Amino acid sequence: MEAATMAWTAAVVGVGLVYWFVWVMGAAEVKGKRAVDLKMGSITNDKVQDKYTQYWSFFRRPKETATTAASAEKVPAFVDTFYNLVTDIYEWGWGQSFHFSPSLPGHSHRDATRVHEERVADLLGAKPGHRLLDVGCGVGGPMRAIAAHSGSDVVGITINEYQVNRARAHNRKAGLDARCEVVCGNFLSMPFPDASFDGAYSIEATCHAPRLQDVYGEVFRVLKPGGLYVSYEWVTTSLYRGEDSEHVECIHGIERGDALPGLRRQDEIASIAKEVGFEVVKEQDLALPPALPWWTRLKMGRIAYWRNSLVVRVLTLLRIAPKGVAEVHEMLYETAQHLTKGGETGIFTPMHMVLLRKPASAAEEAK
Amino acid sequence: MRLLTHNMLASNVRGVTSGYPLKLEATNWCTKEVDLNADFIRGLLPKIDWRALVAATRALNLPELLPEEQPSEEEIFAEGAANVEGSAIRRIHHALLEIHVQQGALICPESGRSFPIEKGIPNMMLHEDEV
Numbered sequence: 001m002e003a004a005t006m007a008w009t010a011a012v013v014g015v016g017l018v019y020w021f022v023w024v025m026g027a028a029e030v031k032g033k034r035a036v037d038l039k040m041g042s043i044t045n046d047k048v049q050d051k052y053t054q055y056w057s058f059f060r061r062p063k064e065t066a067t068t069a070a071s072a073e074k075v076p077a078f079v080d081t082f083y084n085l086v087t088d089i090y091e092w093g094w095g096q097s098f099h100f101s102p103s104l105p106g107h108s109h110r111d112a113t114r115v116h117e118e119r120v121a122d123l124l125g126a127k128p129g130h131r132l133l134d135v136g137c138g139v140g141g142p143m144r145a146i147a148a149h150s151g152s153d154v155v156g157i158t159i160n161e162y163q164v165n166r167a168r169a170h171n172r173k174a175g176l177d178a179r180c181e182v183v184c185g186n187f188l189s190m191p192f193p194d195a196s197f198d199g200a201y202s203i204e205a206t207c208h209a210p211r212l213q214d215v216y217g218e219v220f221r222v223l224k225p226g227g228l229y230v231s232y233e234w235v236t237t238s239l240y241r242g243e244d245s246e247h248v249e250c251i252h253g254i255e256r257g258d259a260l261p262g263l264r265r266q267d268e269i270a271s272i273a274k275e276v277g278f279e280v281v282k283e284q285d286l287a288l289p290p291a292l293p294w295w296t297r298l299k300m301g302r303i304a305y306w307r308n309s310l311v312v313r314v315l316t317l318l319r320i321a322p323k324g325v326a327e328v329h330e331m332l333y334e335t336a337q338h339l340t341k342g343g344e345t346g347i348f349t350p351m352h353m354v355l356l357r358k359p360a361s362a363a364e365e366a367k
Numbered sequence: 368m369r370l371l372t373h374n375m376l377a378s379n380v381r382g383v384t385s386g387y388p389l390k391l392e393a394t395n396w397c398t399k400e401v402d403l404n405a406d407f408i409r410g411l412l413p414k415i416d417w418r419a420l421v422a423a424t425r426a427l428n429l430p431e432l433l434p435e436e437q438p439s440e441e442e443i444f445a446e447g448a449a450n451v452e453g454s455a456i457r458r459i460h461h462a463l464l465e466i467h468v469q470q471g472a473l474i475c476p477e478s479g480r481s482f483p484i485e486k487g488i489p490n491m492m493l494h495e496d497e498v
Binding site: 073076153161196 | 486
């Protein structure tokens with residue numbers, strides 16, 4: 001072959017590879033976010049680096065942020081910052097459901113995710129005509145699955161305005177925007193009247209509350225008497241040892257990289273729920289056998305992480321992605337390692353399920 | 368923000384006991400047509416606070432859209448009503464689902480606190496010192 005032809009062939013193949021790498025491989029799902037579209041929520045490009053640095057120093061010592069009142073008040077703002085930084089990366093690299101699921105043999109991650117979400121609807125006995133509250137709804141992956149599966153209406157609340165926009169866009173595309181609504185607010189102080197929901201659920205979201213009692217108390221308030229609430233909680237298990245420095249490092253890593261002011265213990269959840277007035281109907285760690293590991297998806301994602309990391313760095317060099325994205329991506333990769341370790345050692349579970357009921361006899365309290 | 372959403376929101380300002388309904392102020396709103404689903408309206412109606420819905424339409428300068436008193440179920444879900452221009456069900460459908468407030472505010476009736484509506488999203492976040 002002539003040198004010129006070889007050069008042209010190489011160039012075409014090279015361009016084709018770059019295109020494939022960035023545009024085709026760069027999306028989590030066929031119609032998902034693309035690497036070239038990565039935004040940092042509502043943070044402008046020049047502020048990304050700063051916001052990331054502020055975030056990282058605030059969550060350096062998570063348990064302390066929960067215990068001092070002054071710090072606890074700042075948590076919502078930092079959770080908001082966290083989700084500005086990671087929402088697009090999550091959509092790009094993971095999907096529209098920002099949570100884990102037990103893996104299902106022979107089924108895709110999307111299917112496993114959907115089954116885990118539909119379980120919530122089944123536990124709630126959700127039906128058409130019911131109005132459910134999604135506490136910490138992200139970009140609405142679970143909301144859409146639950147609305148589609150049960151026929152109920154779902155109202156989601158999230159602290160992050162960017163997520164509200166993304167969720168609404170997805171709801172419209174899915175044709176569910178009549179039955180799915182999203183509100184921007186703080187689940188520690190929800191903008192709904194007492195007893196306005198037939199049911200409620202939160203999927204891996206209450207871990208952002210400095211005190212679990214505060215979010216549980218709000219859910220209790222807005223639920224109708226007799227209404228059910230399902231929560232998938234992020235907790236340390238009975239295998240966790242505070243004296244084991246490796247355990248501590250693993251849990252701290254999870255807390256720092258996920259905007260958590262301090263993980264609760266598995267054995268505390270029921271008593272906290274009862275403290276605010278709930279009856280505990282059912283409690284189960286959905287990660288335990290016979291369920292298959294939820295962390296294999298993180299491990300399998302390693303190759304994707306390397307590729308994505310490379311893509312992000314190239315895009316930053318090309319000035320398409322704002323400065324700071326690469327660091328956020330690195331942080332998420334490190335956090336994924338901690339989460340995997342938490343799963344493998346069994347000291348952590350992201351799916352301790354509690355099914356709670358507001359007593360039918362609960363009197364309406366004046367605010 | 369649709370009026371369906373407005374109907375479910377309340378003021379969460381600390382100490383407020385009657386924060387519902389929020390007063391609506393709209394500087395920019397539009398309508399987008401959506402298919403009428405009678406079953407959906409039927410399921411929704413028990414959850415709607417009629418006076419809050421009417422107040423919201425008045426705030427948008429649509430005093431003729433809805434009557435002060437909620438029409439009877441027989442009238443709303445009468446056979447073929449969905450096809451009649453100006454029928455109760457069509458007005459209710461229009462009010463709840465087809466009006467979109469893009470810019471404006473929701474005002475707490477007790478404290479006067481104003482929650483902004485920007486690009487169609489009501490921001491119900493309180494400041495650190497209000498919680």
